[in-house]
Amino acid sequence: MLQQAFNGLVGGAFYALLALGLSVIFGMLRVVNFAHGSFYMLGAFGAYVLLDSLGLNFWVALVAVPLLLGAAGVLVERVFVRRLTRLDPLYGFLFTFGLALILQDAVKHRYGVQSQPYPRPSALSGSLDLGLFDYPAYQVFVLALSLLTCAATWLILTRTRVGTIVRAATERPELTRALGIDVGRWVAPVFGFGVALAGLAGVLAAPMRAVNPLMGADLIITVFAVVVIGGLGSIFGSVAAGFAIGLITALGNLYVPALSQTLVFVVMAAVLLWRPAGLFGREEAAL
Amino acid sequence: MILSRLTARPIPLITGLLIALALPWAIYPPVALDIACWALFAAAVDLLLGHTGLLPFGHAAFWGGSAYVTGLISLHAGLPFPVAVLGGAATAALLALPIGYLSARLRGIYFAMVTLAFAQVVYFAVNQWRGLTGGENGLQGIPRHFFGLDLSDPFFFYYAGLPLVLAGLFAAWRITRSPFGRVLTAVRDNPARAQALGYPVARYKLLAFVLSAGLSGLAGGLFAIGHGFASLDDVYWTTSGQVVMMVVLGGIGTLWGGALGAALIVELNDYLATAGFQEIGLVTGTIFVIIVLVFRRGLWGTVHDLLPTSAPHRTPRRPASEGA
Numbered sequence: 159m160l161q162q163a164f165n166g167l168v169g170g171a172f173y174a175l176l177a178l179g180l181s182v183i184f185g186m187l188r189v190v191n192f193a194h195g196s197f198y199m200l201g202a203f204g205a206y207v208l209l210d211s212l213g214l215n216f217w218v219a220l221v222a223v224p225l226l227l228g229a230a231g232v233l234v235e236r237v238f239v240r241r242l243t244r245l246d247p248l249y250g251f252l253f254t255f256g257l258a259l260i261l262q263d264a265v266k267h268r269y270g271v272q273s274q275p276y277p278r279p280s281a282l283s284g285s286l287d288l289g290l291f292d293y294p295a296y297q298v299f300v301l302a303l304s305l306l307t308c309a310a311t312w313l314i315l316t317r318t319r320v321g322t323i324v325r326a327a328t329e330r331p332e333l334t335r336a337l338g339i340d341v342g343r344w345v346a347p348v349f350g351f352g353v354a355l356a357g358l359a360g361v362l363a364a365p366m367r368a369v370n371p372l373m374g375a376d377l378i379i380t381v382f383a384v385v386v387i388g389g390l391g392s393i394f395g396s397v398a399a400g401f402a403i404g405l406i407t408a409l410g411n412l413y414v415p416a417l418s419q420t421l422v423f424v425v426m427a428a429v430l431l432w433r434p435a436g437l438f439g440r441e442e443a444a445l
Numbered sequence: 446m447i448l449s450r451l452t453a454r455p456i457p458l459i460t461g462l463l464i465a466l467a468l469p470w471a472i473y474p475p476v477a478l479d480i481a482c483w484a485l486f487a488a489a490v491d492l493l494l495g496h497t498g499l500l501p502f503g504h505a506a507f508w509g510g511s512a513y514v515t516g517l518i519s520l521h522a523g524l525p526f527p528v529a530v531l532g533g534a535a536t537a538a539l540l541a542l543p544i545g546y547l548s549a550r551l552r553g554i555y556f557a558m559v560t561l562a563f564a565q566v567v568y569f570a571v572n573q574w575r576g577l578t579g580g581e582n583g584l585q586g587i588p589r590h591f592f593g594l595d596l597s598d599p600f601f602f603y604y605a606g607l608p609l610v611l612a613g614l615f616a617a618w619r620i621t622r623s624p625f626g627r628v629l630t631a632v633r634d635n636p637a638r639a640q641a642l643g644y645p646v647a648r649y650k651l652l653a654f655v656l657s658a659g660l661s662g663l664a665g666g667l668f669a670i671g672h673g674f675a676s677l678d679d680v681y682w683t684t685s686g687q688v689v690m691m692v693v694l695g696g697i698g699t700l701w702g703g704a705l706g707a708a709l710i711v712e713l714n715d716y717l718a719t720a721g722f723q724e725i726g727l728v729t730g731t732i733f734v735i736i737v738l739v740f741r742r743g744l745w746g747t748v749h750d751l752l753p754t755s756a757p758h759r760t761p762r763r764p765a766s767e768g769a
Contacts, residue, residue: 190554241738247554248500252693253737255686259730267724376565379682383562390555416573423566430547430559 161291162412163405168297170404171304172359176381177388177396178308179355185328185391186348187235187243189250195378196261197227197353201360202369203265206274216279216365223361224354231353235346243345258378266371273368300362307358308397315393324348328391383426389439399437461701465607474599475671476715480708481603481610482668487691487703488617489660494689495698496621497653498633499549500557502685503564504661506544507537509680510567511662512669516584517577519670525591530609530666537662538655540567545654549647552636561682568680583676587669599671606667613663618700620656629653661688690733696743705744 176194183191191197204223208214214222234257242249282296315321326334327341335341360374367373380403388399403422411418429437468477486508493499511533518529548559571578578584589596589605596602620626631639632646640646669675678684691710695702710729717725740747 188554190558238734238738245741248557249737249741251500251554251557252689253734256690256730256733256737259686259726260734263724263726263730267727375682379561379565382558386555386558386562390558419569420566423562426559426562427547430550434550434555 159412161293162408164288164293164297166405166408167401168301168404169408170401171301172363172377172400173381173384173404174308174397174400175304175355175359175362176377177384177400178311178393179352179359180381180385181388181391181393181396182311182355183349183352184385185393186324186345187239187250188247189239189243189254190247190382190390191349191352192251192254192378193258193261194254194352194356194381195374196258197231197356197374198360198363198377199265199371199374200261201227201357202276202364202367202373203269203274203360203371204357205361205364206276206369209276210274216361219361219364220358224357227357228350228354230350232346232350234353235349239349240345258375262371262375269371271370271372273370276364276369278365296365300366303362304359307355311355312393320344380422383422386436387422387426387429389436392436392438395436395438457701462611465611469600469603472712473715474603476711478599478603478606478671479668479711479715480704481607482664482671483688483691483707483711484704485610485613485617485664485667486661486688487695487707488614488700489657489664490688491692491698491700491703492617492620492629492657492660493653494692495700496626496633497629497650498636499552499650499654500554500689501560501654501657502557502689503544503560503562503567503682504658504688505680505682505684506564506567507541507658507661508665508668508684508688509571509675509678510540511537511665512675512679513571513578513584515666516587516669516675519587519590520584523588523590526589526596526605526667526670527591527609529590530663530670533666533669534659534662537665538659541655541658542651545651545658549650549654561685564680564682564685568677568682571680572677578675581677583674584669585674587673587675589670589673602671606671609663609667613660614704616656617660620653621700625649625652687729690729692743693733693741694736694743696746696749697741699743699745699749702743702745709744 176198180191180194183189183194201223204226205216205219208219208222209216238253238257239250242253278296282299284295285292286295286298288298315325323334323339323341324344326339327344331341363369363373384399384403385396387403388395388397403425406425407418407421410421414421417424433439465481468480471477486504490501490504493501511530513533514536515529515533518524518532519526522529524532544560544563548556548563551559572580589602591605596605621629628639628644628649631642631644632649636646639649665679669679687710691706692703693706694709695704695706713728714725717728722728736743742750
C-alpha cells in the first residue's frame, strides 16, 4: 500500500513535469502544446541516441537533451508558432497537433515501433532503504529531481526579474507592453523552457519506461486532463494535480485495476462539474 | 421554402449530386464509400467547429462508438443495415449528452482538451470490454443485411449507403440555415451577447453537440458496415484528429469543404498505404501544418475567394481576442 503510494508519486512526477511545461507555455502564449507528448518522446529517444551512437551516458543526456530540445523549441516558436499567436488560440493547438504527427511518425520511420532498451545509470542501479521498505534508487532520484525542478521553476517565476516579467505578461500582456517591457522577447524562451521540461521528463523516463515512438501519444491526453483538473495556466495547480493524479491512479490500480486508466478522467469530470476552470484556475475557461 | 432555397443555387447542388453518384465509377468503390462517410463526418464536425465555434477533438467517440453499436446490432439482431446504422447514430447522440453537458460549459481550447479526454474514456471502455467488443481484434465479419438483397459487391453497396450519407449532409446543411443555426452563429461570434439576448448558450451548444455526434454516428456506423468490421482505430484519438484535419483542409465553416478535405485525405491514405508507406502522419501532418500556417481558409475557402461571381465569403473565424 505505502509502496504503491510511492509508485504513484513517481508516476505523478512525470505528470507534474509535463503539466508544468504545458502550463508555463499556455500562460505566456495561450497555446496548448499538443506536441508536448512528442517532445517527451524525443527526450527519451535523445537519451537513447546519445548512448547508442555516441556512447554518452545518462548524466550527459540529462543535461544535454533538455538543452537541445529547449533550443529546438525556441526555433519552433520563432519560425512557426509566432505566426499564429495573434489568431484564435485553436490554431496553435491545431499546428502543434500536426507537428506531433510529424515528430511521432518521423521517429517511427527511423526506429520502428518496437521499444528500445535503455539501462539504468549504474550509480542508481541499487535500491534505497526508506525505513519502511526498500525502493529502487532510480525512482527515488526521479521523484527528487522532479520536485527540485518544480520548486526551481516556482522560484524563478516568483523571485527573479525574468519571472516577474513572465508573470506580468501572462496576467496582462497589453499593460506589460505599455510599461515598456518587450514581452515578445520572452515568448520564445518560455516556449523553449516548457519544451525542455518535457525533454527532461523524457530522459528520466528512458531507463524506467519503454522507449518507443508512441510513448508520448496517450500520455499527453492524460496530462491534458491533469492540467484541466489543476487549472490550465496555473503553475501550482498543474504540479499539485500532477502528483495527486499519480497517487490516485496508483491507488486505484490497487483496488479497481480495470478502471485505473479511466480514473483520471472521472476526476476531471467531477472537477468540471464543480469548478469548470479547474481547482486553481481562473474563471476565464468557463462560458 | 426549403425547395426554393435548394433550387436557388441549382448548379453547385446538381454538380455535387452528380459527383456523389459518379464516384464509384471513377475510383475504387470501397474508397468511394470511405470518402462519403468521412465527408459526412467532416460536415458533422464543421457544424461545431465552423458554425458554433467549438473545436471538438473527441469525435472518434461518436464515430467509433456508433461503429461498434452498429456492428453489434447487425451481428446479433440481424436487422437491415440502415436500421443498425440509425441505432448506432442514436447511441452516439445519447453518449453525447453527458459528454456534451460537461464540455459545453467550457469554451475555446478547454472544450477541445476536455472532449479529447472524454473520448479517451470511451476508447479505454471499448478496449477493456473485450467480451462485447473483441478488444484488440475488434468486431469482425459484420454482415450487410438488407431484406435478403445481396449487397456484397462494394459497387452496389455504395449506392445502398449513399442515401444515408446524403440525408445526413442535407440535415447538416438544413441545421446551418435554420433559425437554430443562426443562433449557433451568434454563439460562435459573441457568446456573451447571445446570452444577454436571452438565448441559453450552454443549451444551444449542447444541442449542437448532440446533433453533431448523431451525424458522426451515422457516418461511423455506415463505415463499419462498409468495411465489415469495427476496430479500436475507430475510437482512437487519431480518428478525432483526422476528421478535424479534413475540415481545416477543406475550409472551416464551409460545410462542403469538408467533403473535399475528406476526399483528399482518404485518397492520400489509400495511395500511401498501397505504396507501402507506413508513416502517413509524416505526410498528412506536413500538409496540415502548411494549411494552418498559410491557407487558413482551406481549399474551399481559397477557391471560393477566387471565383469572381461568388458572394464575399465570411471569415469563418475572426482573429479573436476573447480568451486571450
